[in-house]
Structure formats: structure tokens, C-alpha cells
Amino acid sequence: MRLLGGLSPAPTVRVVTIDALPGGEPMPVGGDLVDWIEAHGDAATPEVLVANLEELVAAAEPVDLTAGRPQPPAAYLPFPVEELPEPVRGFVIAGAKAIGCDPAFLALPMLTAVGAAIGTTRRVELKRGWSAPPILWTAVVGESGTSKTPAFRLVMAPVRELQRRYLEEHAAQEKAYLEDVAFHEKAHAEWKRDKKTTDAPPIKPEPPQATRLVVGDTTVEALAPILLANPRGVLLARDELAGWFGSFDRYSGGKGGSDSAHWLSMHIAETIVVDRKTGVSRTIVVPEAAVWVTGGIQPAVLHRALGAEHRDSGMAARLLLAHPPRIAKRWTEADIDPQAERDLAELVEHLYSLEYDIDDQGVDAPGVLPLTPDAKAIYKRFYNQHAREQAELTGDLAAAWSKLEEYAARLALVVHLIRWAAGDLPEDGSSDNTVDAASMAAGIALVAWFKREARRVYRQLSESDDDRRLRQLAEWIERKGGKVTAREVQQGRRDCPTAADAEAVLEELVAAGWGAWSVSAPTAKGGRPSRIFVLSTASTSTQPHNSRG
Template identity: 30%
Template sequence: MKAAITPEGIICEALRCKNALYEGAFPLHVFPTQLANIVRATNECLNFPVDYIASSLCFTISVCAGNLFAAKVKEGWTERPILYVALIGRPGTNKSHPLSFALQPLFNYDNQMAVLHKTRWAEYEQAMSLTKKEREEQGMDGIAEEPVQKKFVISDITPECLAFVHDGNKRGICLYADELASWFKNFNRYSKGSEEQFWLSVFSGKPIIFDRKGMKRSISVKHSFISVIGTIQKGILKELAKGDRNHNGFLDRILFVLPENLDKQYWNKKELDAHISHDWQKITQKLIDREYSVDESGNPISKEIRFESTAMQLLMEWQHENTDLCNQELDEQLGGIYSKLEIYAIRFCLILQIIRWACDESGLDFIDETSVRGAIELIAYFRKTAQRVQGIIHESYSLEGMPTDNIKLYRALPDDFETAEGIEVAATFGMSPDSFKRFLKDNKERLFENYKHGKYRKITSL
């Protein structure tokens, strides 16, 4: 029996096709209409890859939310929307511009606060130049402490300096590194492993306490909130996995954004409507301007948002499936990544609920089923990109030291091929059939799996 054709069905199918055209692998349809339109417009007019701009917008919302919100899974278990994000692509694939566009509202806020801080600092210095009696006479006796500059975005600073900034911005901050390599390459600047351990700790929102000799004052942040975002080239991924980072859980904490199509795009003559940037500023401003209470130490009191019963049931069903995947996965690194994705699933549930509230499509009383379904789709995307990244890293190690021609041949081969097909590809590189067969034999189990007589599968592929 054929399904009845209805107007609603036609509209839904049209929207599904439209989403598929724009988003590719990234599930853009999980975003509210207003945010999805920003992604589509910047993709059409500015050639922003959907994956890059969508992930960057999502990241910015999470930073605006900061410590103001927490998803409450159960008593004693809450998650704040902390994200570590890496946009991957070769030079010229338009990674930096989408990120800058997404972060612009935070830059605007920081610039405004910098001007205000300059004024307040001048007032503070003037007050400190006076005696106590003179300050009282001039009505400046209330200026007793150094003014603290409010900001959201920081770049390339040590944990000590970062903690100092965070202490004055307990709502939350983010580390923005246009070249993410500058972040992790400096981990051992002063003491081996200390900075890496710092980032492992703040990923979970653990307290920051610094009380060292020579510091102006001790630093105490009850709930740390430091998200990280930046760009990285494919060739640098191997550096990111160096040392223990592919084994101690550090790499598991990074969400990799890797579009399927990384071809450089032609310029076009389409102009971006002014309302697009205005809409984005308005969405983020709703969060930035949200009032909140603080405790006696100045730490924000988070609004804890529970899950609706049906939403929690859906999330638990997904967690059971994910647990089975973890237990079945033979690759230890992938197993660790799948496990960390459970934490990110909760965080994305919260982020999507906040995004939908900021776009006037939902409330903040509970995390509902729509946000959970969207989070599950986002996690499916990041699971796939994690698998691809691990493949790139493993390939880098497997191909290390091989002649350039052999590397090119390996990359030209299909993921699955028969010996005859491989011989044809090898011929284009000037390699004889006997030499190719020897190449297969020498690299069996290292680069190729001989899963059936005369049939091979690349062990690591992009």
C-alpha cells in the first residue's frame, strides 16, 4: 500500500532535501531555523564550509552560557557546556574566517570592556595618588581595589596568567588559538606535563587554585570554565598525538571538525545581507546580557536544568548503545573517544536547549527530547570525524620513513581492491606487477589486510 501524499509530507521532504544539500555530513537541521539560516547564508555568500561555521557558532553559544547553566543528570552529577574544538583542513580551506565571524560578538564585548577598563584604571590610579582623607573628600573612597578587565576571549597565555584572568571572569572564558599547534606545542614550556594536566583538569570544570610566592594574590575559581577552539592542518595532527596525548585521554577530549569536501571554493558575487550579522549579535547578546546571582566568593550560581523524563529515557537508550560500541571496539584509542562522547552528549543536550531558548524556540525549565535527539546526531558526526582523524594519525605513523612514491601509490589505491586493480594503479606510478606484489607482501598487516585470496583492504584510510 502506497503512503498517502499530503501537503505536510511534501513540505517535510522538501526541507529534508534542502538540509541534505547544504549540510553534507554535518546535521544542520538540529539547529533552530534562525541559526541554520545564518549557516546557510554565510556558506552561500562567503564560502564558509558548513561544518566550520556551524561548529564555531555552537562553540560561541557555549562560551556565552559559561557557568550560568549546568545540565543536571542526577543528584551530584552536573555538566557545564565546556568544549575543546579543532577545525581541521589544509591551508586555504577557509577555516579561520568562519571562526572569526562566530566569535565576533565576543570580540565586540571584549573591546567594549577594554575601553571601560581603561577609564576605570585611570580613575583607580588617580585615587591611589591621593591620601585616604583626600579620597574621602573627593568621594573616591569606594575605589580601593584594582579594577578587573571583563572579557571572554584569551590567546596563548600560561595557566597562571589564564587563571588570573579567569579569577576576574568567573562566568567563563575561552582560549582562541587560530593555529591550535601553538597551544599544545607549548605544554612543556616550564615543567614537563604540568600544562597538559591542567587542561585535562579544567575540561571537567574542576576548581583552579593558585597560591604561589610572588603572586599579587591567591586565585580561587570554584568551577573552572575554559573552552578551547582553533584551527589545525592535517599534517600537524601527528604532532597533536605525540607523547602520551593519544593514550592519556587528552586527544579523546577534542572534538574534530573535518568537512568531507575540503576543496578550495571559487569566489562569488553574492552579498551577505546585513541582518545576518545583526541576527547573530542579537542571539549571543541575549545570553551575554542575562543576569545571574553569585555566591559570597563571586562565583556564578549556575541554573541547573534537569531532563524531561522522556528526554532522559532517550539519552539512556543511546548511552546503552554507545556502551556496547565501547565494549566491542578493539582499538583502544577509539574506545576511549567513544567513552568521552558520552560527556559531550550531555553537554550538547544543554547547548542545544540554550541555543533554542536564545532563538525563542524553547524554554529553559527542562532539557527536552528535541535537544537530546539533536545532541545524539551531533555526537554521531563527531564520532565519524574522530574515526577519520585516528585514521590520519595511524597512517602518518605507518607511512613514516617510506619513499615518497610509495606513499603516493598507497594513497592512490582504493580502500578495498583486488590485486589486478592494484597493479593497474601501480602502473601509473611506473611500478611493475612484480614490484607491486612485493610491495603488498612487505606491508601486509602494516598497511594492508589480506582479508580474502587476491583481495586487500587498506588498514588506515582517509
């Protein structure tokens, strides 16, 4: 059966059990096909026997030849750019085409950066007592040379430009502050010399606080004063996230410790209390500390970084991951329209201009956007289906599913506010202060894609060396079009120097469920038939799909 299941196309196999004679009498103990034929008597002509056997075959159920066979990992599906509103969608598509990379390389940092622009000024309310901030943690997994860095820099350009302007303003404020300090010191000295004065001492000027949008330092001790001065939150954007993972263990003996706990709080904008060893304020309390995280990481580094302690703590489950397959670079004259870059920069700046609501005590508070009735109905259906899926999962995937439940709402909020900033909401204003069905449907569709990616990436994280070797060979075959002969493998792979080596490794792929053998017919010129290995998931990484099911 295993050999039959490895053929392409797979044959239909039915197993016929003869447990009764033609007259309806039970088959005698130890009976076989001879007894069945003899029971036909004089009617046992070849034509009658064949017809009766065909009836028995037609009544038998086909055998599932794939039952018990290892199944290959799910094929990669391209990022569902159709769920992104304009101008983000057009920028991601154009950027991916210009760089020659998968759209996920731009989409993940883009969504995170836009969420950081919204900051803690807005939350989405799912029901009374349950609201969520637009905080996203994303990581693009890719080997060196897969265009992670160019895509990341392209997305971050408008944020970094805005940050540069803020820092220039701060430099001017710092210069003015130093002049004020000099005047204050002079005035204070004169006040001290005047023994008869009853005036209060001159008020010391307050140092200016820099507006920070982006940070690179990953230690909580360094972040705490920045967050205290920037209540909207900040974006931790690093081309390589290895340093971020390493910071969890830097001051805690390799066990993660309190830094991990603080980061978990920053994922939900909770209060953190940080005790510092130096500085004027040894204890810093940051209410609603919020940090958005985005960047790239190499597969091997991710495997080492997401050790058991970070999986157990739930740190890994909070990451939205994408691992697009490697594709060969090809020169392209494609470029991004400067107007598209300006549109994105205006969008980012517009979102950074969002202000807090004012609560009953006159204090800044996040604006809370409830769901419209249609959006609520969509989310309820998603929630119930998602819960049924989670009940069937264990371990890392169960933990990831527990966070993806709320990520649908967070992504819906980000999508909705992009639409608001772009003037894409209904003109009657009915959706200005709510999250509507269109935004919620997009958030849920994005989570469906992230769920599929989570399964792929977590499977890769648990691979053995042999599993990884076979997966990388399958990805190489897919780049070749999904079909190869043993000779092509021998010629194209250094790890298969002989025809026997190539044949053997392709047999391993068949046994592991990655594909099957197909026999090609001789050409018009004659020759011998050749065996071709056909990848089960060939070409699916480039096929369009319906992200909403």
C-alpha cells in the first residue's frame, strides 16, 4: 500500500472481502475464492464471475493510501495584501515588487509601525471589561540575503524621518534650556547674596523631554525613563531581533527573570515598576507602558532564542511570525512612486497626531472604539470557531492560539484607523468612533494567515536535522518548479554527488510525504520512460488564495 500511495497520480484501490457465497450462505470456515467460484455451479462462466466480482468491487470503499503516511508541512501562502487598506496596500505591493521579496517582509513591520503611530491613544472594546490596544509584536524569519533589511528600511523610512525632526526640535530646546540654566544659576547666586530678600528662590528650569518614536536599546532599565516621558509608547525596531531576545537573559543569569515579566506587561500596556541601580530616580513607575516590536531574525537564531523558558512564559506566543520561502533574486527596474511614499508619510504623521480623550477627572485617557453590531457578530463567530480549534491544540500552538484570539481585534483596530486616516470610512461618519464589520473581517482574515504561519514556523522550530535537510531540499525543488529527476538533483545539489545519492534522498522525501514519483512517457523520438519526483505542494506558494476562507 505504501508503494502504491507513492505513485503519481495515485491509483484507486479497493479491498474486497468475500464473506458470503452467491446464494447468500455464509462462507465456510477457512473458505476462499475457490469455494466462492464453485458455489456458482454451472453458471461459473468467466463473464459471470467477472460481472459478480465487479459488483463486489463497486460496493467496496476505496482505501485511503495516505492514511498513516507522514504529511508534509503546509505550503506557504503569500501574505494577504488584499486585506490591507490603501495607501498601505499599494505601498506594500510596490515595495515587494521593487525589492523582489515576499509582501510579508514589508507588511509585518508596516502594520507594527502603524500601530505604534496610533499608540495608546485608542483601544477597541470587545465587550464591557475587555478592550485591547493596537500593540503588535511581529518578526520576519529569513536567512541572510533574503531582502529582510531593504524591506525593513523602506517601511521604517517615514517613521525615522519623523523621529529625526523631533530630535532636531529637542536639540534646539536643549540649547535653550542650557541658556535658561545659566540665567537661573546667576539669578540664584544673586538671590543668595541678598540677605534681606523675602522673595522665593528662582525656579529652576525643567529639562526638555525628547519625543521618542523609535528605540533600539532593549533593556527595560534603559526603556523605563523613555516610556515615562512618552506615554503613547514607543516602537522597538531592529533589523535583527537577536539582541532583543538576548536582553531577557542579560541581567538574570540566563533565566529571563524580571525583564521578561516587564515585556509581557508592555504587550498589554500595563503598569511596570523598574528599580534601577543608577540615576536620580532609582524607582520608576510607568503607567500603561507600551512597546511595539518588529524586526527580522534568522531561523537558527530564532530556534536558539525561543528556548523552553520563553515558550513557557508565553513570550513566543505573542509574536506574529512570517517565514516566506527563499526566492532567487532577479533584476527589476520596478520602483516605488514618490507619491506613494509621500502618501504613506502623511498617513503615519496623521496617526501620530491622534490625541487622547479626556476622562471625567480631566485626565488623558485612551479613546475606546466599540464594535458595530455587524462587527460584533463577525467577531463572535470567529471567537467560537477559534475556541474550538484551540481546544484541539496543545503546547506551543495552544499558547499561540490564546494570543491570536485578541490579535484579530488588535489588527482590526489598526486597519480601521488606517482607513480613518486615509479618509476611507463611510462619509456619514457612522464608523468614525466604532470599529466596523469591514475592518473586523480584515483583522480576522489576517489572523487566519498568521495561524497558518504559526503552524509552519513552530513545526520548523521542532525539526530534527534530518527533517530540516528534507524541508530545505523540498524548498529547492519548489524553486525549480516542483518537479525534478534524480539526475537534476545530482547536478544541482552538492550534497548529492552521485545518482544513487540523489535517488536515495528523493525516496526519503516520498517516505516523508513530501511528494510522489511520476513516470514520464517516452518522447516522440523514443527512449526510455523516466521517473520524476513531483512535490505535493508544488507552486502553491505563488498561487492566489481567498484569505477569508
